[in-house]
Amino acid sequence: MQTDKAVSVSKLSRHFGKFIAVDEISFEVDKGEIFGFLGANGAGKTTAIKMLCGLLKPTSGEATVAGFSINSDTSKIKKNIGYMSQKFSLYDDLTVKENIEFYGGIYGLSREKISDKTDQLISELNLDKMKNSLTRSLPLGWKQRLALSTSLLHDPSIIFLDEPTGGVDPISRRNFWRIIYEIASRGKTVFVTTHYMDEAEYCNRVSIMHKGKIIELGTPTGLKQKYNKTTMQDIFISIIGQN
Amino acid sequence: MKLKRIISIIIKEYTHIFRDWRSLLIIILMPVLMIILYGYAITLDMKNLTFAVIDDAKTPESRELIRGFTENRFFILKYTDIKRNEIESLFKKRYIQMALVIPEDFSESLFSNRITKVQLIVDAADSNVGTFINNYSNRVAQLFNEKLNNRSPGILGLEPRILYNPDMKSANFFVPGLVALILLLICSLLTSITITREKETGTLEQILVSPVNPIEIVVGKVIPYITLGFFNGIIIIIFARLLFKVPINGSLTLIAVLSLIYIFVALSFGLMISAVAKTQQIAMLATLMATVLPTIMLSGFIFPVASMPLPLQYISKAVPATYFLIIIRGIMLKGIGIAELWQHAAALSGIGILMLSMAIIRFKMTLE
Numbered sequence: 001m002q003t004d005k006a007v008s009v010s011k012l013s014r015h016f017g018k019f020i021a022v023d024e025i026s027f028e029v030d031k032g033e034i035f036g037f038l039g040a041n042g043a044g045k046t047t048a049i050k051m052l053c054g055l056l057k058p059t060s061g062e063a064t065v066a067g068f069s070i071n072s073d074t075s076k077i078k079k080n081i082g083y084m085s086q087k088f089s090l091y092d093d094l095t096v097k098e099n100i101e102f103y104g105g106i107y108g109l110s111r112e113k114i115s116d117k118t119d120q121l122i123s124e125l126n127l128d129k130m131k132n133s134l135t136r137s138l139p140l141g142w143k144q145r146l147a148l149s150t151s152l153l154h155d156p157s158i159i160f161l162d163e164p165t166g167g168v169d170p171i172s173r174r175n176f177w178r179i180i181y182e183i184a185s186r187g188k189t190v191f192v193t194t195h196y197m198d199e200a201e202y203c204n205r206v207s208i209m210h211k212g213k214i215i216e217l218g219t220p221t222g223l224k225q226k227y228n229k230t231t232m233q234d235i236f237i238s239i240i241g242q243n
Numbered sequence: 244m245k246l247k248r249i250i251s252i253i254i255k256e257y258t259h260i261f262r263d264w265r266s267l268l269i270i271i272l273m274p275v276l277m278i279i280l281y282g283y284a285i286t287l288d289m290k291n292l293t294f295a296v297i298d299d300a301k302t303p304e305s306r307e308l309i310r311g312f313t314e315n316r317f318f319i320l321k322y323t324d325i326k327r328n329e330i331e332s333l334f335k336k337r338y339i340q341m342a343l344v345i346p347e348d349f350s351e352s353l354f355s356n357r358i359t360k361v362q363l364i365v366d367a368a369d370s371n372v373g374t375f376i377n378n379y380s381n382r383v384a385q386l387f388n389e390k391l392n393n394r395s396p397g398i399l400g401l402e403p404r405i406l407y408n409p410d411m412k413s414a415n416f417f418v419p420g421l422v423a424l425i426l427l428l429i430c431s432l433l434t435s436i437t438i439t440r441e442k443e444t445g446t447l448e449q450i451l452v453s454p455v456n457p458i459e460i461v462v463g464k465v466i467p468y469i470t471l472g473f474f475n476g477i478i479i480i481i482f483a484r485l486l487f488k489v490p491i492n493g494s495l496t497l498i499a500v501l502s503l504i505y506i507f508v509a510l511s512f513g514l515m516i517s518a519v520a521k522t523q524q525i526a527m528l529a530t531l532m533a534t535v536l537p538t539i540m541l542s543g544f545i546f547p548v549a550s551m552p553l554p555l556q557y558i559s560k561a562v563p564a565t566y567f568l569i570i571i572r573g574i575m576l577k578g579i580g581i582a583e584l585w586q587h588a589a590a591l592s593g594i595g596i597l598m599l600s601m602a603i604i605r606f607k608m609t610l611e
């Protein structure tokens with residue numbers, strides 16, 4: 001399927017028994033865009049992301065990621081995406097270097113490429129002194145940056161970040177978003193969920209999810225005009241309040 | 244399937260194993276501790292069994308039979324010439340585990356070549372002891388038959404396993420079984436928590452968004468643990484040999500090769516549980532239940548398969564230890580080789596491949 005969209009979703013649903021976690025959502029994400037996925041706890045953000053990454057089969061509906069169908073082409077999708085899950089998902093008992101080498105290895109990178117990338121990442125993240133310490137000893141903010149970097153090892157065109165800045169201090173969050181901008185500037189698509197409304201301001205476009213449905217979608221400035229509010233926080237509260 | 248990806252997983256698993264040296268120490272020491280504890284517990288149990296005799300015949304033959312019981316180190320004759328109604332209270336007070344009642348017409352019956360009945364009362368409250376006494380008494384009776392009456396050595400049931408354990412050292416019988424049990428338990432526990440741990444920490448998801456497929460994950464996880472399990476197996480057998488003087492009459496290489504197959508079965512079984520269970524605790528519990536009980540009850544570890552009810556005999560064919568017990572007892576005690584054992588080895592391999600495939604299939608299903 002030829003498409004200029006990075007992600008294109010059409011009536012995608014996921015049920016857990018009788019419970020509908022994601023309810024016929026449809027939207028598109030352009031290449032190179034930073035797309036924000038907002039919503040309260042339990043809105044269905046993680047469920048939606050997992051379906052797009054091929055970790056969960058949809059109950060119904062269709063979506064393409066990097067031009068491939070999530071119903072039939074998940075193995076091709078996997079080569080083209082990076083994913084950082086809501087849980088911290090590097091190995092605590094491996095060193096920084098070992099984690100990078102492992103993830104490089106399962107993406108099938110050559111040995112030279114892995115060692116180049118390892119050096120590059122470690123110097124980019126200023127982890128020189130820590131490269132042989134166990135990952136568990138890193139501060140949370142660094143862990144998250146390391147997780148982001150490892151999910152970029154294989155140079156994916158789209159990257160899914162599920163609450164990448166959960167639980168870290170504002171300065172680490174600011175630094176993290178600097179990296180996200182840098183990634184987007186290289187032409188990669190960033191699909192990011194967050195609880196923090198100030199982070200929503202950094203996105204090119206945001207969608208607001210509520211009880212499995214997407215109830216609003218637009219640019220932060222567009223939404224501010226529409227609802228006549230000055231912050232995303234206020235918009236979010238008024239929209240969720242209405243529903 | 245890509246070799247590079249499998250190798251990455253193997254390296255990672257080894258790193259986990261060696262990094263966590265405390266767990267590694269437990270993994271190595273636990274089997275040793277188990278074989279020492281259980282080994283001594285089982286073999287000690289079978290010593291110093293006390294019994295009472297009511298000898299109504301009082302003939303040379305009846306004394307000969309009694310001597311059959313007293314001249315080994317398992318039985319101690321504690322009461323003679325007691326009244327019949329005293330037996331029950333002796334049992335209840337646990338003063339005796341067995342009572343032998345020899346009828347008045349014992350010798351006459353023997354010489355008229357009739358089937359001669361001697362009453363044997365066994366305390367089977369501890370079923371292990373009960374079974375042991377029962378089997379052992381059969382053996383005593385059979386020796387007695389042979390000595391007295393060469394023509395019909397087959398009047399009483401004969402346990403083939405005792406045949407190959409001529410000095411009736413219970414260690415020879417139980418220790419190979421323990422090797423089978425411990426190896427199965429340790430190896431399946433090892434793998435049963437590897438995937439569940441990654442489910443709990445979330446790293447499994449991170450692997451699954453990569454191009455790695457379930458087969459690669461499972462293979463990459465089995466290989467490191469095969470070496471660890473094999474190392475465990477060697478240690479267990481060395482200890483069995485040193486502590487309990489269990490003979491190894493057959494080929495060590497054959498034991499090694501066939502143990503590898505058995506370890507592979509155990510690891511695959513653990514992975515299968517791992518693919519289903521949601522948490523490490525559930526995985527460990529399920530592994531314990533699914534390995535220990537069937538192995539003890541159904542594999543011939545204590546109760547000979549041939550004497551089980553038919554339905555259980557069929558079930559025992561699905562228990563991996565059934566085959567491994569025949570193999571390891573065969574090699575260690577009888578000194579037999581692959582010519583006699585290949586069928587059991589083949590059955591074991593079949594079970595292993597089946598379990599690994601099921602692990603992979605189950606694993607694929609949980610992704611959906």
Ligand SMILES: Nc1ncnc2c1ncn2[C@@H]1O[C@H](COP(=O)(O)OP(=O)(O)OP(=O)(O)O)[C@@H](O)[C@H]1O
Nearest residue numbers: 016019021039040041042043044045046047048086
């Ligand atoms: N495997 C599952 N089985 C049953 N229910 C599930 C399952 N996974 C998620 N749910 C339910 O689906 C709903 C949406 O969950 P989801 O994790 O997608 O929300 P979320 O928007 O990511 O929330 P959060 O901000 O807390 O991460 C929740 O009510 C959750 O309990």
Ligand SMILES: [Mg+2]
Nearest residue numbers: 045046047086
């Ligand atoms: Mg979530």
